[in-house]
Amino acid sequence: MQKQRASNVTAEGLLVGMGVTANCNLNCKHCYSLPLRGQNLTLSQVLKVAQTKNINSINFGTGESFCHPEFSEMVDKCYEMGIKMSLTSNGYSIIGLADEQLRKFNDLDISLDFIGKSKQNSFRNGQSQELVDQAIEKCKRLGIEFSITAVLMNINYKGIPQLLKKVAEEGCNLRVNVFKPVPKAGIYKYRLSFEEFWEAVYLLFTHGNLISCSEPIVNAMLDIPSTVPKSPCGSNSIRIHPNGTVSPCVYLTDSHVHIDHIEDSFEAAIDTETFKRMATVPEFCQTCEKIDACGGGCASRRHLNGGLDKPDEYCPPYRQKEIPEIEVTKCRKAKDLVHSSYLCTMIFEGKKTDGKEI
Ligand SMILES: C[S@@+](CC[C@H](N)C(=O)[O-])C[C@H]1O[C@@H](n2cnc3c(N)ncnc32)[C@H](O)[C@@H]1O
Ligand code: SF4
Ligand code: SF4
Numbered sequence: 606m607q608k609q610r611a612s613n614v615t616a617e618g619l620l621v622g623m624g625v626t627a628n629c630n631l632n633c634k635h636c637y638s639l640p641l642r643g644q645n646l647t648l649s650q651v652l653k654v655a656q657t658k659n660i661n662s663i664n665f666g667t668g669e670s671f672c673h674p675e676f677s678e679m680v681d682k683c684y685e686m687g688i689k690m691s692l693t694s695n696g697y698s699i700i701g702l703a704d705e706q707l708r709k710f711n712d713l714d715i716s717l718d719f720i721g722k723s724k725q726n727s728f729r730n731g732q733s734q735e736l737v738d739q740a741i742e743k744c745k746r747l748g749i750e751f752s753i754t755a756v757l758m759n760i761n762y763k764g765i766p767q768l769l770k771k772v773a774e775e776g777c778n779l780r781v782n783v784f785k786p787v788p789k790a791g792i793y794k795y796r797l798s799f800e801e802f803w804e805a806v807y808l809l810f811t812h813g814n815l816i817s818c819s820e821p822i823v824n825a826m827l828d829i830p831s832t833v834p835k836s837p838c839g840s841n842s843i844r845i846h847p848n849g850t851v852s853p854c855v856y857l858t859d860s861h862v863h864i865d866h867i868e869d870s871f872e873a874a875i876d877t878e879t880f881k882r883m884a885t886v887p888e889f890c891q892t893c894e895k896i897d898a899c900g901g902g903c904a905s906r907r908h909l910n911g912g913l914d915k916p917d918e919y920c921p922p923y924r925q926k927e928i929p930e931i932e933v934t935k936c937r938k939a940k941d942l943v944h945s946s947y948l949c950t951m952i953f954e955g956k957k958t959d960g961k962e963i
Pocket of ligand 3: 822825889890893894895896899900901902916917920921922923
């Protein structure tokens with residue numbers, strides 16, 4: 606029998622992923638928002654979310670937020686309401702917002718998946734590298750904390766050392782999200798195999814110092830204590846999709862909960878089956894000694910991979926493989942980044958290489 610664990614919303618409150626728009630100035634080959642193009646939240650829907658009880662912070666993502674004509678106003682209003690904010694951008698929104706608006710964010714994420722302009726621009730189908738360069742310069746000029754965000758795919762994971770070298774040079778962090786399939790757009794081909802996933806993790810820990818990790822299977826296998834055990838999606842964090850539906854994760858778009866039906870808190874939403882199913886612990890995991898740290902692994906990866914009743918596809922015991930031996934070096938300075946405990950993600954700083962080639 607599968608079991609469901611309890612929600613772990615903390616006293617600090619919910620982290621909200623807000624997709625104000627699914628529209629974008631680019632057209633990346635892997636993007637989960639491609640099937641949602643044309644959808645937008647209204648200003649009043651965004652403010653309604655900001656006013657609900659127990660909100661910790663809002664991260665703007667899904668599409669490219671500045672493509673929403675009222676995005677500047679949304680930022681100003683959320684800031685006035687005392688909401689801690691972050692933004693994930695391909696550079697366009699960071700360039701478009703005024704300096705004083707950008708200063709309202711706790712931290713910013715700029716997406717870069719390849720070192721090399723031609724690869725980056727061809728993958729993102731546009732002038733992505735130019736936008737990234739300008740956004741980095743602007744963050745540095747304004748002294749705003751920022752991370753470079755890369756999606757780990759089978760076509761770029763070998764470039765992790767170069768990405769970590771780049772962040773060390775820029776004085777920022779590297780956040781990595783593992784690629785997830787997008788069934789509605791038929792995008793599967795960038796998925797990492799079991800071996801590629803663990804090689805990517807090895808490269809990250811060899812060339813980087815860990816700032817935070819909320820990938821449950823990595824925490825469980827490498828014995829990394831996590832402030833948010835198990836999958837944070839749906840318990841610690843929620844997503845508002847550009848069509849107004851509320852779900853535990855960007856990869857779960859079949860939710861029946863809608864922002865227009867929310868009253869003054871998300872408590873009732875989190876109590877629905879849409880959310881509670883994220884806490885399903887597979888039968889295989891019931892006797893695992895890592896269960897408290899892992900809970901079965903990333904719930905959305907399991908959902909996309911054929912069912913929440915199966916463990917994470919990157920689980921070594923499940924795949925009957927050796928547990929990888931990887932040395933964990935932590936970053937000395939603690940950092941308060943909105944993304945640290947908001948989805949299954951890993952954040953690193955680059956190790957200093959003393960100018961040596963990687
Ligand atoms: C959807 S984008 C929205 C924000 C902005 N347009 C950008 O590209 O950063 C947010 C992040 O999700 C990543 N992403 C998009 N599709 C993905 C997928 N299928 N699997 C994993 N990450 C994905 C993007 O690369 C980006 O870093
Ligand atoms: S820039 Fe972001 S939202 Fe736009 S297509 Fe690429 S990943 Fe998707
Ligand atoms: S068996 Fe389940 S709980 Fe244990 S490490 Fe694997 S996925 Fe996680």
